[in-house]
Amino acid sequence: MKVSVIMPAYNEEGTIVSVLESVGAQKVDGVEFEVVVVDDGSRDNTVGVLEQQPHLYSKFIKLPQNRGKGAAVKAGLGAATGDYILFQDADLEYNPSDYKTLLFPIQKFGAEVVMGSRLMAPPYTRVSYFWHKVGNRLITLLFNILNNTTFTDVYSCYLMYRRPLLDVDKLQTMGWDQHAEILTKVVRGAKIIYEVPITYQGRTYAEGKKIRAHHVLEVLYTMFRERFVPSQ
Helix, strand or coil: CEEEEEEEECCCCCCHHHHHHHHHCCCCCCCEEEEEEEEECCCCCHHHHHHCCHHHCCEEEEECCCCCHHHHHHHHHHHCCCCEEEECCCCCCCCHHHHHHHHHHHHHHCCCEEEEECCCCCCCECCCCHHHHHHHHHHHHHHHHHHCCCCCCCCCCCEEEEHHHCCHHHCCCCCCCHHHHHHHHHHHHCCCEEEEECCECCCCCCCCCCCCCCHHHHHHHHHHHHHHCCCC
């Protein structure tokens, strides 16, 4: 089985090599990892750092200008050839050592979608912003109501799904709400869905965290639109 790891990056010169080295260190029996890195017009030396170490990735896509994480994700999805897709941020918030945990329901139960949850009693999670947790719980509750699911953490980066479940060309969103669109689409088409605990080392805004409170409104709109006026 081949898993395409999609890694969008914007101004991550300080962390991306460490993340890629950690991805490369993951060994799971019967699994091949295809690492697709997409630079979203970084203004620092992210591109230079990556070009010096091509052994760390399978494919490297350079967008000519910053177009947002959603555009980078879409470019990466278009280049992916794996049986499954897995998203990986280029910072150090999510630990690739959890790949084996994410893959377990696929190898054991034939799962088509696996979500990594930061709220299912992981070994550790960094204490962070209270209102982020409130917002996350609200989004998760509404997603579950709209889609008749029982997720505990729908806005985790670690989403793995069977690649044919999503037609990349039909993605409408390019912002933070893209994750909600992707998850809704793959859940709609999947019959076997699992959630597993993952570790989380969240960053502060000073350390580079990018999501803001106003993004919640975009996410909620996309969730409702995809439920009642789906694009596919």
